[in-house]
Amino acid sequence: MQSWNEREEALTESVIRIRRECCATPSVGIILGSGFAPLVEEVDRGCTIPYASIPHFTAPTVEGHAGFLVLGSFGGITVALLQGRSHLYEGHSPEQVTFPVRVLPKLGVRSLIVTNASGSFDEKMRPGDLMLVEDHIDLTFRSPLRGQCGWKSEPVVRRAASLYDRHYMEVAERAAKEMGVTLRKGVLGTSTGPSYETAAESSFMRQIGAHTACMSTSHEVLVAQTLGLRVLGFSCISNLATGFGSGELSHEEVGEVVGKTAKRIGPFFKRLVREIDELRRKGINRT
Numbered sequence: 001m002q003s004w005n006e007r008e009e010a011l012t013e014s015v016i017r018i019r020r021e022c023c024a025t026p027s028v029g030i031i032l033g034s035g036f037a038p039l040v041e042e043v044d045r046g047c048t049i050p051y052a053s054i055p056h057f058t059a060p061t062v063e064g065h066a067g068f069l070v071l072g073s074f075g076g077i078t079v080a081l082l083q084g085r086s087h088l089y090e091g092h093s094p095e096q097v098t099f100p101v102r103v104l105p106k107l108g109v110r111s112l113i114v115t116n117a118s119g120s121f122d123e124k125m126r127p128g129d130l131m132l133v134e135d136h137i138d139l140t141f142r143s144p145l146r147g148q149c150g151w152k153s154e155p156v157v158r159r160a161a162s163l164y165d166r167h168y169m170e171v172a173e174r175a176a177k178e179m180g181v182t183l184r185k186g187v188l189g190t191s192t193g194p195s196y197e198t199a200a201e202s203s204f205m206r207q208i209g210a211h212t213a214c215m216s217t218s219h220e221v222l223v224a225q226t227l228g229l230r231v232l233g234f235s236c237i238s239n240l241a242t243g244f245g246s247g248e249l250s251h252e253e254v255g256e257v258v259g260k261t262a263k264r265i266g267p268f269f270k271r272l273v274r275e276i277d278e279l280r281r282k283g284i285n286r287t
Contacts, residue, residue, distance in 0.1 A: 002095070010099075013055040015106045022047035024071045025108035026080035027280065028273050029229070031101075031220060033085065033116035034064045035236065035258025040083055042266040045072040051084075051100075058086040058096050064255045069100075071107075075270030077277050080109055087215055089194035094144035097216075098223040105227050111168070111276050112229045113269070114220055117258045118188060118212035119241035121202055125211065126237060127257050130265060131184040132172055133164055133233030137210050138218040140192045145222060163221050168232040171275045181268045186211030188235055190218040199243030206244075213241060232276065236261045 002010065024046045032039060051057040051067040059067045065084025072079065086097045104112065118131070125131060176183035189210030191197065197205065197213055205213055212235050224231050238254040 007102075010056045011102055011106055014057065014099075014103050017054050018049060018069065018103070018107065021049050022071045024078050026071055026078045026104075027108060027110055027277050028074075028077055029080045029082065029101075029104040029109040029112045030074070030269075030273075031082045031085060031112070031114045033114075033214070033216060033236075033258075034062075035117050035238070035255040036115045036262045037064065037066060037083060038259055038262040039266060039269060040070060040081065042270065043070055043072045043074045043079065043081060045070055046078075047071050056099055058092055058099070060084045060086050061090055062087065063252070075273045077273045079273060080104055080107055085216055085220070087194075088140060088142065088192050089215060094140075094142050094146075094219045098144045098219050101220050101223045101229075102227065105229060110229060110280050112220075112224045112231050113272070113276075114217050114224075114231065114233045116188075116214040116217045116235050117238040117254050118214040118235040119196065119202075119239050120212050120237045121189075121206035121241050121244055122186065122211045123240070123244065125184050125186065127239055128261050129182060129184050129237040130261060131186050131188075131212060131235040131237060132169060133188045133217075133235055134169070134185055135164065136188040136190060136218045136221065136233075137205070137208060138190050138222075139205070140190060140218070142192070142219075143222070144219045145226065163225050163231060164233050165230040167279055168230060168276050171279065172232060172272055175268060175271050175275065179268055179271065181265065184211075184237075186235075188217060188233070189213040191215060197241055202241040202243040212237065230276070230280065232272070
């Protein structure tokens, strides 16, 4: 585990490398999960930097996670888009998979949108649906905040009841209604993976309050909260989970279902970026 000074040095090295390529100051960060790559096509790119060329970034090995930092204009707002993420099941620590999130505020980011593909435990949420994440249940039991009590600048999360910004969620619901985008709401369950949930595990997660499950996101959101970022989260339903109507499932099928959704929600996400950035600039309090 890095000390506070070691981590700050690593962050500085990453930022210096990024600034060699691009001097844009993004205000909104977007993390693209499995299948969400088509949203990259909506960005007027200022620059694209491979994770592999940024010190301390971990390059993803999973199909559908290209591993690029893209800085450019999206909906008229300068964004930092993380095209793909690393996962615990690739053998990485929670600290490694959340390191890019720590870099974002160093670049200027103040708001973060996280996305993922997830399986549904709720028959009302069908493949291709978009779910607004209201909260999450982390079943990985591996916090990225270990040792943080002793670090100088960041307290342990103290606003766990509002990890996902209520004002941002209201903006998303209003925009979806006005644009005719079907938007579900629910609680995200997260597990380590890489295996999909068994029928018994799916039943357990539904009983404890989760509507969907994925293998990412919760750690990123926890770290973002400690850094003062306001967070909005979305899951694209890729399938009904085992025991809820799903048969055999492959990562390729997940990417295909989510990709079709990502292609049609570009205008919706552009509007969200504009409106949440306006909220931030007006100083609307987070809750």
